[in-house]
Amino acid sequence: xxxxxxxxxxxxxxxxxxxxxxxxxxxxxxxxxxxxxxxxxxxxxxxxxxxxxxxxxxxxxxxxxxxxxxxxxxxxxxxxxxxxxxxxxxxxxxxxxxxxxxxxxxxxxxxxxxxxxxxxxxxxxxxxxxxxxxxxxxxxxxxxxxxxxxxxxxxxxxxxxxxxxxxxxxxxxxxxxxxxxxxxxxxxxxxxxxxxxxxxxxxxxxxxxxxxxxxxxxxxxxxxxxxxxxxxxxxxxxxxxxxxxxxxxxxxxxxxxxxxxxxxxxxxxxxxxxxxxxxxxxxxxxxxxxxxxxxxxxxxxxxxxxxxxxxxxxxx
Amino acid sequence: xxxxxxxxxxxxxxxxxxxxxxxxxxxxxxxxxxxxxxxxxxxxxxxxxxxxxxxxxxxxxxxxxxxxxxxxxxxxxxxxxxxxxxxxxxxxxxxxxxxxxxxxxxxxxxxxxxxxxxxxxxxxxxxxxxxxxxxxxxxxxxxxxxxxxxxxxxxxxxxxxxxxxxxxxxxxxxxxxxxxxxxxxxxxxxxxxxxxxxxxxxxxxxxxxxxxxxxxxxxxxxxxxxxxxxxxxxxxxxxxxxxxxxxxxxxxxxxxxxxxxxxxxxxxxxxxxxxxxxxxxxxxxxxxxxxxxxxxxxxxxxxxxxxxxxxxxxxx
Numbered sequence: 001x002x003x004x005x006x007x008x009x010x011x012x013x014x015x016x017x018x019x020x021x022x023x024x025x026x027x028x029x030x031x032x033x034x035x036x037x038x039x040x041x042x043x044x045x046x047x048x049x050x051x052x053x054x055x056x057x058x059x060x061x062x063x064x065x066x067x068x069x070x071x072x073x074x075x076x077x078x079x080x081x082x083x084x085x086x087x088x089x090x091x092x093x094x095x096x097x098x099x100x101x102x103x104x105x106x107x108x109x110x111x112x113x114x115x116x117x118x119x120x121x122x123x124x125x126x127x128x129x130x131x132x133x134x135x136x137x138x139x140x141x142x143x144x145x146x147x148x149x150x151x152x153x154x155x156x157x158x159x160x161x162x163x164x165x166x167x168x169x170x171x172x173x174x175x176x177x178x179x180x181x182x183x184x185x186x187x188x189x190x191x192x193x194x195x196x197x198x199x200x201x202x203x204x205x206x207x208x209x210x211x212x213x214x215x216x217x218x219x220x221x222x223x224x225x226x227x228x229x230x231x232x233x234x235x236x237x238x239x240x241x242x243x244x245x246x247x248x249x250x251x252x253x254x255x256x257x258x259x260x261x262x263x264x265x266x267x268x269x270x271x272x273x274x275x276x277x278x279x280x281x282x283x284x285x286x287x288x289x290x291x292x293x294x295x296x297x298x299x300x301x302x303x304x305x306x307x308x309x310x311x312x313x314x315x316x
Numbered sequence: 317x318x319x320x321x322x323x324x325x326x327x328x329x330x331x332x333x334x335x336x337x338x339x340x341x342x343x344x345x346x347x348x349x350x351x352x353x354x355x356x357x358x359x360x361x362x363x364x365x366x367x368x369x370x371x372x373x374x375x376x377x378x379x380x381x382x383x384x385x386x387x388x389x390x391x392x393x394x395x396x397x398x399x400x401x402x403x404x405x406x407x408x409x410x411x412x413x414x415x416x417x418x419x420x421x422x423x424x425x426x427x428x429x430x431x432x433x434x435x436x437x438x439x440x441x442x443x444x445x446x447x448x449x450x451x452x453x454x455x456x457x458x459x460x461x462x463x464x465x466x467x468x469x470x471x472x473x474x475x476x477x478x479x480x481x482x483x484x485x486x487x488x489x490x491x492x493x494x495x496x497x498x499x500x501x502x503x504x505x506x507x508x509x510x511x512x513x514x515x516x517x518x519x520x521x522x523x524x525x526x527x528x529x530x531x532x533x534x535x536x537x538x539x540x541x542x543x544x545x546x547x548x549x550x551x552x553x554x555x556x557x558x559x560x561x562x563x564x565x566x567x568x569x570x571x572x573x574x575x576x577x578x579x580x581x582x583x584x585x586x587x588x589x590x591x592x593x594x595x596x597x598x599x600x601x602x603x604x605x606x607x608x609x610x611x612x613x614x615x616x617x618x619x620x621x622x623x624x625x626x627x628x629x630x631x632x
Contacts (some may be wrong), residue, residue, distance in 0.1 A: 088373075099422060099448055100426055102422055103419075103422035103423060103426040103428060106415060106416075106419035106422055106423075107423055109415070109419070110416055112428065113432055115588070115590075116429055116432060116587065120579055122578075122581040122582075122584070124574055126448075126592050127592070129596075129597050130597045130598055132411060132415055132598055134411045135600060152472070153469075153472060156473075158411070257440035260438045265435055266438075271431070272435050272439040274431075274441060276442050280445075281444070281446045282446055282448055283445070283448075
């Protein structure tokens with residue numbers, strides 16, 4: 001009998017689904033808490049992102065199913081116990097975040113902030129010409145679940161999609177052109193809209209720096225739902241003030257929360273949301289995390305390969 | 317040699333395209349003015365929506381190409397000269413308006429007005445759970461160019477589309493279910509989102525009245541880009557205050573402009589834009605009107621059937 005501890009905000013239907021995945025497991029649902037080692041010391045499986053400091057001290061731990069798509073702090077953490085299986089929740093966030101990306105782009109393209117302000121002044125005022133997703137060149141930085149789900153939707157709306165990713169072997173139909181990061185500067189020149197869902201890492205840190213921005217030509221809209229470290233806050237502010245970007249929507253900042261005194265708060269043509277596009281904000285996200293977890297518990301109990309397996313770095 | 321007068325905001329490339337459509341025509345481009353009869357009295361063709369009072373007095377008029385999709389004031393006007401061909405510009409507005417519908421829906425679903433307000437207060441504040449287009453039941457009232465283009469996009473985003481139109485013979489793939497207006501009340505009950513692009517007419521006047529609203533069950537978002545006469549302003553205000561609609565986006569009001577004193581301006585969860593989703597706000601719209609016009613001039617000069625022909629009512 002395997003002991004499985006979960007750390008998710010589960011409804012009864014979710015618990016049933018998980019528990020039906022294997023008859024040979026005991027589930028203990030602790031909800032969204034940070035547990036003590038004492039609470040989980042007999043765990044064989046953990047579902048949820050609990051601290052590695054605890055994970056590393058669980059003697060019979062065999063498998064950790066994260067609730068996040070990102071694996072920072074786990075796969076790259078030397079304390080993460082070797083020989084423990086690790087899986088992420090990629091596939092759970094694409095729907096929620098891709099719709100938020102579209103919300104940000106369309107809000108900017110159609111001058112919604114101005115119309116909302118005019119409305120508060122009871123003002124019936126035409127804010128002039130608009131641009132469209134249809135016919136635009138969209139540069140998508142990062143083609144994980146989020147980048148792909150967004151690309152599908154923008155492609156269906158008539159955009160031309162250029163995707164940048166590490167491995168460009170398999171081009172989906174909804175991507176017009178696939179490139180590696182070597183082509184970043186060339187592709188920045190052609191973009192009407194730039195969307196990043198890149199994770200935080202050494203290679204993405206301040207990737208959109210001053211030099212990169214000299215290659216931005218078409219006053220694109222910039223969207224960042226990846227990590228705030230992609231672009232320095234001061235550089236973003238300048239890029240908007242100098243109309244290098246005609247507008248921007250960011251759900252991530254550096255640091256988070258964005259300090260009260262940051263100039264970004266009242267930079268024109270910038271929309272900020274407080275890192276809310278993902279998480280459990282959309283029911284569908286949690287449903288998908290549960291589905292992935294249930295499938296993986298079944299696979300794990302039957303000795304099959306788990307899905308979304310992450311090859312964590314071994315620091316021995 | 318046919319004389320063709322145009323009343324559109326044409327760029328040089330548009331003039332060239334139109335003039336290349338037939339070698340046997342003389343074009344006179346007057347721009348967006350209201351002409352005198354004297355200015356157009358030798359016209360054989362008019363491109364643009366000029367008053368019927370003038371049209372009826374042009375002796376050799378043969379063909380009127382409207383720049384609008386709607387034909388109110390022309391096809392239903394007893395003064396419109398009989399035996400003059402009439403065509404509309406359906407197909408020109410779908411892209412522009414469908415993107416605005418999505419902008420309105422996503423702005424509401426993702427709490428953008430609250431985040432924009434929080435941002436102005438430098439406030440990093442989570443506004444809680446959101447809903448999605450993915451998986452939602454969308455009721456589309458009116459399946460002309462606008463309703464169809466919107467449906468394509470929402471379907472690609474994972475919505476279930478029910479369309480209501482007069483003729484339900486041909487169901488496109490991107491519509492899950494087609495109904496006639498007889499099913500309106502049944503379909504209102506199931507809708508998470510209601511989108512109307514219905515024209516103004518006797519049959520759509522106050523269609524969403526008190527009785528209809530008793531059939532609205534799921535606190536849907538309501539979008540109106542058709543005509544403001546679809547719903548009485550007081551009824552809309554009450555529907556939002558009583559959470560019959562969880563939110564609404566309207567680009568059309570009754571009357572227009574919306575009076576300064578209207579309660580709608582500061583009704584919660586309502587977004588108002590001043591009848592701007594169409595017009596010439598998007599370049600693509602004008603491009604498409606020119607393409608339709610050029611095709612029709614060619615057809616007309618070659619004695620072929622024109623596209624978008626409108627059967628105007630004969631009042632003889």
